[in-house]
Amino acid sequence: MTLAVSVAVPHLLIERELLAGGARIVVGMDEVGRGALAGPVSVGVVAVDAQTPEGPRGVADSKLLTPAARTALLPALATWGVARAVGHASAAEIDRFGIIGALRLAGRRALAGLAIPVDVVLLDGKHDWLTPPAQAGFFDADADADADADADRAAGFGAVVHTRVKADLTCASVAAARSASASASASASKNPACAGGVSQSCCSTGSTTG
Numbered sequence: 001m002t003l004a005v006s007v008a009v010p011h012l013l014i015e016r017e018l019l020a021g022g023a024r025i026v027v028g029m030d031e032v033g034r035g036a037l038a039g040p041v042s043v044g045v046v047a048v049d050a051q052t053p054e055g056p057r058g059v060a061d062s063k064l065l066t067p068a069a070r071t072a073l074l075p076a077l078a079t080w081g082v083a084r085a086v087g088h089a090s091a092a093e094i095d096r097f098g099i100i101g102a103l104r105l106a107g108r109r110a111l112a113g114l115a116i117p118v119d120v121v122l123l124d125g126k127h128d129w130l131t132p133p134a135q136a137g138f139f140d141a142d143a144d145a146d147a148d149a150d151a152d153r154a155a156g157f158g159a160v161v162h163t164r165v166k167a168d169l170t171c172a173s174v175a176a177a178r179s180a181s182a183s184a185s186a187s188a189s190k191n192p193a194c195a196g197g198v199s200q201s202c203c204s205t206g207s208t209t210g
Contacts, residue, residue: 010175012054014122014164019050023119025082027111027159028173030124031103032182040088041099043106044181045121046173047082047114055172056080074183077176084176085113086184103129118159124167124174131161 015026025047033041056076077084087109089102097105107130111118123130167174 010055010168010170010172012048012052012172014167014171015048015052015173016050018120018122018162019048023160025049025116025118026120026122026173027114027118028122028167028171028175028177029107029110029130030168030174030178030181031106032178040090041094041102041106042086042088042181042184043103043110044084044086044177044179044184045107045110045114046077046080046084046176046180047116047118048173049082052081055176071183073179077180080176081173083114083116084180085110086181087111087113088184100129104132121159121161122167122171122174123161123163124165124171124178126163126165128161128163 015028018026026049027045027047029043029045031041031043056073087106089097089106089109093105094102111121121130164171164174168178169175
């Protein structure tokens, strides 16, 4: 007997609820590389607004996609949403700041790469690693001092951060962000020169009229 397997299809219900609550731009954010402390770590972001249509056909958590399927999806993701970017933190930055500090730095770089105001960040998981701690420790202060000036200004610290467990399975913006970061992470691993900054080649940034 063959059993049917139900696979969750990411949607924009959560994003649209946040937009209906007054947000103008909601950004889905997810990371890859956190388990590999040798680095780099990459954080993808995809911004959506009230006019953004449902995600491209086939968008899903990148862990559920084959490498070929993920690659085939990239052209559609490159034009979906308002803007998109991927930020990286290098192995050296992981060593210097710790994995949480490096994630925060990569996330700030990704948000800066969007170059648009952000009202809400929808973060996969239950831990908010993006928001700086109320009382910075030694490594957090060091990471803040080392961050790019553009990232400091545009990292969306005025945005409200919402965490959601399994957001990469249910929220289209987060699933798209993870697919983008997975692709960019693979490229960054092969090209150390782009492992500490914002990826422009793997996932384009800027406004679109999707």
